[in-house]
Amino acid sequence: MIRAHAGKGEYGMLNKHRYRLDSAPFSLALFVLMLGCVLILAVFGAQVYRALTETQSRNNAVRASLSYVAACLLAADEDRAVSVKPGPQGDALILADAGQDTGYETRIYVYDGQLMEEYAEKQSDFDPASAQAVARTDTFTVMVDGPLVSVTTDQGTVRVYLHAGEAEE
Numbered sequence: 001m002i003r004a005h006a007g008k009g010e011y012g013m014l015n016k017h018r019y020r021l022d023s024a025p026f027s028l029a030l031f032v033l034m035l036g037c038v039l040i041l042a043v044f045g046a047q048v049y050r051a052l053t054e055t056q057s058r059n060n061a062v063r064a065s066l067s068y069v070a071a072c073l074l075a076a077d078e079d080r081a082v083s084v085k086p087g088p089q090g091d092a093l094i095l096a097d098a099g100q101d102t103g104y105e106t107r108i109y110v111y112d113g114q115l116m117e118e119y120a121e122k123q124s125d126f127d128p129a130s131a132q133a134v135a136r137t138d139t140f141t142v143m144v145d146g147p148l149v150s151v152t153t154d155q156g157t158v159r160v161y162l163h164a165g166e167a168e169e
Contacts, residue, residue, distance in 0.1 A: 065115060065135030066158040069093070069108060069151050072117075073160040076106070082149060082162060084142045087111075088126050091142040093151065096122075107131075110140035115153065 076082055076095035083094045087109030095106040107118045111128040118131035137153040144150075147162045 061135065063155075065137065065153060066151075066155055068134060069115075069153075070158045070160050072106065072108065073149055073151075073162070077162050078164045081164070082144075084144055088128060090140055092126070093142050093149075108134070108140075110137060110153075113138050115140060 072095055073082060073093075078096070081096040083096075085092050085094055087107070088111050090110055092107050092109035095108070097104050097106075103122055104119060105122050107116075107120065107126065109116055109118075109126070111131070113136060114133040115135045115137045116128055116131035117134050118127065120127065120130070135153070135155075137155065139152060139154050141152045142149065143152075148159060149162060150157055150159045
């Protein structure tokens, strides 16, 4: 038969020196470790969120500039209202006023790395100082193939089919 040892033998001494898991130093160390992990995760999450929002903003800006040019082309979709002329630094997309002939036109062209929009009299020279910057781009080319107008910038190419007729090149 086995008897339990009730004295202060070898096992009784070990229990006195064994650290308890619910002691104050262990609880504090565990709390500090968990707090550190939470802070690291918060910093990491903030960096990931910032990177995602910056990427989304850049993508929206890219789509916005190409969509802007396409919307201008569609708004000017009238017979002989769209043409291409040499601009200050390459092609210039010329859009006559819709409706009655006002003697004014909208010019879209690149100047000093910016896509510019200028509203001016038809016979006047280009004046980038009075134009408004639309988007950042170093490339702006316009190709006309009958009623199909293709505009290329650094961000890509947009193709617009003019329903009213052919554009003038």
